[in-house]
Amino acid sequence: MLEVKNLHVKVGKHEILKGVNLKVNAGEVHSIMGPNGSGKSTLAQVLAGRETYEVTAGEVTYDGRNLLEMAPEDRAREGLFMAFQYPVEIAGVSSAYFLKAALNAIRKHRGLEELDAMDFLALVKEKIKLLATDERLLNRAVNEGFSGGEKKRNEIFQMAVLEPRLAILDETDSGLDIDALKIVANGVNALRSPGGAVIVVTHYQRILNYIIPDYVHVLVDGRIIKSGGKELALELEAKGYASFEAEARAGAPAKT
Amino acid sequence: MTTATTAIEALANREYQYGFVTEIEADAAPRGLNEDIIRLISAKKREPAWMLAWRLKAYRYWATLEKAQGEPKWANIHYGPIDYQGIVYYSAPKPKQALNSLEEVDPELLKTFEKLGIPLEEQKRFTGVAVDAVFDSVSVATTFKEKLAELGIIFCAFSEAVQKHPELVRKYMGSVVPYTDNFFATLNAAVFTDGSFVYVPKGVRCPMELSTYFRINAADTGQFERTLIIAEPGSYVSYLEGCTAPKRDQNQLHAAVVELIALDDAEIKYSTIQNWYPGDKEGKGGIYNFVTKRGKALGRNAKISWTQVETGAAITWKYPGVILQGDHSIGEFYSVALTNNYQQADTGTKMIHIGKNTKSTIVAKGISAGHGQNTYRGLVKIGKGAVGARNYTQCDSLLLGDRCGAHTFPYIEVKTASAQMEHEASTSKIGEDQIFYCTQRGLTKEDAVNLIVNGFCKRVFRELPMEFAVEAQKLLSVSLEGSVG
Numbered sequence: 043m044l045e046v047k048n049l050h051v052k053v054g055k056h057e058i059l060k061g062v063n064l065k066v067n068a069g070e071v072h073s074i075m076g077p078n079g080s081g082k083s084t085l086a087q088v089l090a091g092r093e094t095y096e097v098t099a100g101e102v103t104y105d106g107r108n109l110l111e112m113a114p115e116d117r118a119r120e121g122l123f124m125a126f127q128y129p130v131e132i133a134g135v136s137s138a139y140f141l142k143a144a145l146n147a148i149r150k151h152r153g154l155e156e157l158d159a160m161d162f163l164a165l166v167k168e169k170i171k172l173l174a175t176d177e178r179l180l181n182r183a184v185n186e187g188f189s190g191g192e193k194k195r196n197e198i199f200q201m202a203v204l205e206p207r208l209a210i211l212d213e214t215d216s217g218l219d220i221d222a223l224k225i226v227a228n229g230v231n232a233l234r235s236p237g238g239a240v241i242v243v244t245h246y247q248r249i250l251n252y253i254i255p256d257y258v259h260v261l262v263d264g265r266i267i268k269s270g271g272k273e274l275a276l277e278l279e280a281k282g283y284a285s286f287e288a289e290a291r292a293g294a295p296a297k298t
Numbered sequence: 299m300t301t302a303t304t305a306i307e308a309l310a311n312r313e314y315q316y317g318f319v320t321e322i323e324a325d326a327a328p329r330g331l332n333e334d335i336i337r338l339i340s341a342k343k344r345e346p347a348w349m350l351a352w353r354l355k356a357y358r359y360w361a362t363l364e365k366a367q368g369e370p371k372w373a374n375i376h377y378g379p380i381d382y383q384g385i386v387y388y389s390a391p392k393p394k395q396a397l398n399s400l401e402e403v404d405p406e407l408l409k410t411f412e413k414l415g416i417p418l419e420e421q422k423r424f425t426g427v428a429v430d431a432v433f434d435s436v437s438v439a440t441t442f443k444e445k446l447a448e449l450g451i452i453f454c455a456f457s458e459a460v461q462k463h464p465e466l467v468r469k470y471m472g473s474v475v476p477y478t479d480n481f482f483a484t485l486n487a488a489v490f491t492d493g494s495f496v497y498v499p500k501g502v503r504c505p506m507e508l509s510t511y512f513r514i515n516a517a518d519t520g521q522f523e524r525t526l527i528i529a530e531p532g533s534y535v536s537y538l539e540g541c542t543a544p545k546r547d548q549n550q551l552h553a554a555v556v557e558l559i560a561l562d563d564a565e566i567k568y569s570t571i572q573n574w575y576p577g578d579k580e581g582k583g584g585i586y587n588f589v590t591k592r593g594k595a596l597g598r599n600a601k602i603s604w605t606q607v608e609t610g611a612a613i614t615w616k617y618p619g620v621i622l623q624g625d626h627s628i629g630e631f632y633s634v635a636l637t638n639n640y641q642q643a644d645t646g647t648k649m650i651h652i653g654k655n656t657k658s659t660i661v662a663k664g665i666s667a668g669h670g671q672n673t674y675r676g677l678v679k680i681g682k683g684a685v686g687a688r689n690y691t692q693c694d695s696l697l698l699g700d701r702c703g704a705h706t707f708p709y710i711e712v713k714t715a716s717a718q719m720e721h722e723a724s725t726s727k728i729g730e731d732q733i734f735y736c737t738q739r740g741l742t743k744e745d746a747v748n749l750i751v752n753g754f755c756k757r758v759f760r761e762l763p764m765e766f767a768v769e770a771q772k773l774l775s776v777s778l779e780g781s782v783g
Contacts, residue, residue: 090738091738114734115737115738130732133753135756143745183753
């Protein structure tokens with residue numbers, strides 16, 4: 043579904059990603075873990091199409107198409123969703139209006155009929171239960187005055203409504219208490235399907251207790267230095283990133 | 299450089315869709331301004347002597363102003379000299395016979411208004427709105443007149459009111475905006491040609507929106523309309539004006555005066571959707587919009603509310619205000635002003651509190667894109683006797699790109715210790731992060747900007763009559779088109 047080959051990315055003069063390789067198949071859940079400043083969020087945002095980053099080398103294909111040539115909205119319409127680390131506030135625009143506009147843009151692209159207000163509301167109410175979210179949130183302006191946890195839950199709620207095929211969670215777990223974490227994990231697990239894939243970008247192993255990944259990748263200094271199964275996350279938690287870095291520097295072969 | 303900025307820099311303005319010219323034979327006065335021209339205008343309108351005398355008084359005063367200091371210079375706007383002798387002050391489509399019914403209106407004119415989305419044939423109008431259509435210097439048609447007359451409501455061209463209701467015109471004309479008020483209001487008093495007149499009798503709630511549509515067509519012509527609305531005790535009226543003009547390379551002058559009078563327990567709601575030709579993307583051409591609008595909440599519990607959406611004109615200079623004379627009277631001002639390309643707007647309001655426990659609300663939203671310069675200028679004045687007066691002001695600016703400007707000049711004068719004043723202001727930029735958030739959800743950049751701008755203006759749009767709120771949103775998106783790539 044997604045294939046990243048030798049991806050190099052710069053912001054200004056700084057090279058952040060220094061040759062990332064990643065292959066995600068339909069039905070899989072991947073976790074990308076790494077310390078602060080390792081390039082995790084950059085990878086997520088480049089995949090989603092943020093244009094502040096400059097791709098200097100490498101390629102990314104999504105369903106066989108060159109992802110890097112697609113506009114962010116086209117990626118979204120083709121089923122790529124990113125849950126933001128810092129969801130953005132839009133004053134005066136209700137969450138419901140925003141989400142309906144997004145959903146209909148995606149539906150239109152897929153040749154589906156646009157939903158009217160009634161059908162949309164029915165859909166939304168069903169999804170909102172899933173996330174144990176307050177219905178009143180829909181009438182509030184997008185992310186405005188939301189607590190940190192509400193913002194993150196709102197991202198997962200949007201994801202549930204938009205039903206992406208590839209969901210990228212950019213540190214969705216940061217700042218969540220354990221109850222919210224479980225709710226978010228439930229939302230993600232509900233999305234797991236043979237046709238869909240999820241990339242969970244995180245600092246901590248904690249969320250992986252609830253979203254069990256098929257693969258774990260360790261990203262350090264712009265490179266994936268080690269990949270493995272779900273047990274790698276535990277190993278990482280126990281040993282810390284430093285030992286992996288040392289191992290990588292010592293030239294130990296990274297498992298793939 | 300972020301993409302949003304580069305995208306915003308890719309300015310490619312969409313064509314102004316109302317820029318067409320109607321080919322119609324006009325009966326026009328020669329260029330220039332002198333007493334003979336004023337006599338000519340007055341004669342063309344077959345005005346009574348008192349009207350001519352008032353015009354001449356205004357003209358003579360204006361001539362002294364022009365000689366002394368010319369136009370007011372305090373506004374934050376820049377433009378070349380206006381040649382007052384190069385303007386045509388009267389232009390009317392021929393033939394200019396008195397019209398008895400809509401069927402007699404020149405089909406070319408009907409077509410023009412149809413093209414502007416203002417069908418004048420009553421059966422085609424969505425019910426609930428009566429329209430007075432003003433083309434250059436004259437009112438060409440007023441719909442639903444008879445239906446309104448059944449309730450005693452007068453809705454007609456200003457020139458018709460001068461003929462048919464001289465007692466009302468004489469009583470109220472100039473009572474809110476005297477002919478000495480300011481340079482442009484004085485000019486208007488001398489040369490005004492047409493406009494709308496509304497009178498709502500005691501206790502009557504006007505059942506439909508009243509609307510005037512102003513269209514400048516002829517070249518080198520100024521439009522100087524004058525509108526007067528009188529709401530008798532306990533009455534209510536909602537009035538809307540819209541305006542467009544053809545695309546021309548020369549700047550054209552529009553200097554209007556609007557006076558509102560609300561008596562005890564009366565309410566006037568006045569909404570404007572201003573879409574004069576703004577000039578091209580290099581800043582060539584466009585309307586100079588110098589307008590004086592003021593309401594007098596004369597009676598106890600009277601309420602006057604201004605809502606304006608200003609998206610057109612090369613220069614906008616207007617401060618719709620309310621004189622809160624009656625005790626417990628209320629004044630409101632809700633404004634969205636958008637400047638794109640090289641447009642300049644210096645706009646705001648004046649709330650003059652005189653009566654006790656008077657209350658005013660100001661919500662002003664300025665949006666600047668391209669090289670647009672947007673200034674909010676507002677005066678809140680609480681007089682000595684205005685015990686318990688309250689004002690709430692909120693003025694917010696939104697910037698798109700990095701070559702536009704937003705400026706705020708709030709003036710507050712309080713002479714009563716018991717007054718309560720609140721002032722909130724903010725300036726924000728549409729962030730690259732906001733746009734990315736929207737595009738990541740499947741919206742295009744343009745949709746993202748429209749969404750963000752509409753959210754920003756929501757508080758004001760809520761005040762517009764429903765049909766027009768939708769129009770205003772569309773207008774805003776068209777006016778912003780090309781400001782993001």
